[in-house]
Amino acid sequence: MALPGMRLSGPVPTETAAVPGSFLYHDDVLHCDGAPVPDLAARYGTPLYIYSEASILDRVRSLDQAFEPLDRLLAYSVKANGNLSILRTLARAGCGADIVSGGELYRALRAGVPADRIVFSGVGKSRAELEQALAAEILCFNVESEGELRELADVGREAGRAAPVALRINPDIESPTPHAYTRTGHRATKFGIPSEEAFRLYGLAAELEGIVPIGIDAHIGSQIVDPEPYRLSLLHLLDLVERLRQDGLALELLDLGGGFGVSYDEALDPPPESFAERIVPHLATSGLRLILEPGRYLVGHAGMLVTRVLYVKAMGAKTFIITDAGMTDLLRPSHYSSIHRVDPVRKELDREVRRVDIVGPICETGDFLALDRDLPLPEPGDLLGIHTAGAYGFTMASTYNARPRAAEVLVAGDKARLIRRRETYDDLIRGEEELLLE
Numbered sequence: 001m002a003l004p005g006m007r008l009s010g011p012v013p014t015e016t017a018a019v020p021g022s023f024l025y026h027d028d029v030l031h032c033d034g035a036p037v038p039d040l041a042a043r044y045g046t047p048l049y050i051y052s053e054a055s056i057l058d059r060v061r062s063l064d065q066a067f068e069p070l071d072r073l074l075a076y077s078v079k080a081n082g083n084l085s086i087l088r089t090l091a092r093a094g095c096g097a098d099i100v101s102g103g104e105l106y107r108a109l110r111a112g113v114p115a116d117r118i119v120f121s122g123v124g125k126s127r128a129e130l131e132q133a134l135a136a137e138i139l140c141f142n143v144e145s146e147g148e149l150r151e152l153a154d155v156g157r158e159a160g161r162a163a164p165v166a167l168r169i170n171p172d173i174e175s176p177t178p179h180a181y182t183r184t185g186h187r188a189t190k191f192g193i194p195s196e197e198a199f200r201l202y203g204l205a206a207e208l209e210g211i212v213p214i215g216i217d218a219h220i221g222s223q224i225v226d227p228e229p230y231r232l233s234l235l236h237l238l239d240l241v242e243r244l245r246q247d248g249l250a251l252e253l254l255d256l257g258g259g260f261g262v263s264y265d266e267a268l269d270p271p272p273e274s275f276a277e278r279i280v281p282h283l284a285t286s287g288l289r290l291i292l293e294p295g296r297y298l299v300g301h302a303g304m305l306v307t308r309v310l311y312v313k314a315m316g317a318k319t320f321i322i323t324d325a326g327m328t329d330l331l332r333p334s335h336y337s338s339i340h341r342v343d344p345v346r347k348e349l350d351r352e353v354r355r356v357d358i359v360g361p362i363c364e365t366g367d368f369l370a371l372d373r374d375l376p377l378p379e380p381g382d383l384l385g386i387h388t389a390g391a392y393g394f395t396m397a398s399t400y401n402a403r404p405r406a407a408e409v410l411v412a413g414d415k416a417r418l419i420r421r422r423e424t425y426d427d428l429i430r431g432e433e434e435l436l437l438e
């Protein structure tokens, strides 16, 4: 059902254009690079996440090259997609990691991300997580409050090792993201430290025994396609850096966060140069090392969720396509009103185009993958490909309604490799079974 207020404005994609990317038709069959999607679905079942290694590497290369004049680190934001093989692919391409939990640190280290390329973000790090990250000797803690600063100093003092710290500043910038939930750079959110507080807290950080201030940080939101808010955020941080320098505190790192946006159509994405040209000139002679924390930009387009049509159901004027994937597999459409292009995996040219809602099997009215979409009417058994599902897809999946989570596959050229097996019913009851009431 099209819920009031749940749609974004703007065009709704109806068919595949000749766009760049890894998920294209060859002979009317959707492929991931050299691998036919129907073959992967037959081999690994559905719902299935398919990722393209080439797409990920291409994105890393182009973003990195755009910032080439600078000393820089792409600290991939693990929350976007934390699969170990994806992390390893990114680590081998030279990326570090931006983590927000002990679990993400564990994943990043297990995948081979060097600790000295890991930054720890997040508004609510527990003491145990601070201890864990300090012991791992990560590059920097992005601290978000005085309470956290004091806690970390205590942890550092106890461990006999000073924790490297950047303060995350809230620059009070309204970033024009498509959904309020992805804006983090303005005062009304819980994120960061107000600039007025920054001086006092840097002073405190310089005095406290268990920490050493080395950087400054901001993250103004996600899905930002306009480079201007980044420029504003950067100027805000550079002004603070300069005033701190005059005060005798020289910082080494400037972390501008992540949030570079992607569109439902890769051809419409802003090129990385559009961001770089607003950032590079201001940092070129600063002596600061730039850290970026891209998540979605690196892996969003690299992933497709493949789902099988279970039923086609007409209800009055509406037609529902009921698929075996739902909000438990891909939460973004219902949580963020995100628009994902949907393509039939096989083009059946004789099909009538019908306006449909693509919905999942979950017992929630908010369980949908796409609303009011014009699609060649699929039949039960057909496969659909949900594009741009590589970021915040599997990572936000749940087992609600006792549905085991999907399998994940990584394609390199024409070779596919299972990188997460489909969960089983045994996985669902792990941790409960042995504790079952007698």
Ligand SMILES: Cc1ncc(COP(=O)(O)O)c(C=O)c1O
Pocket: 077, 079, 080, 098, 121, 122, 219, 221, 222, 223, 257, 258, 259, 260, 293, 294, 295, 296, 297, 391
């Ligand atoms: C601190 C921080 N850095 C980076 C990111 C990554 O954002 P994106 O995937 O939009 O690049 C996020 C996303 O929530 C974040 O909170």
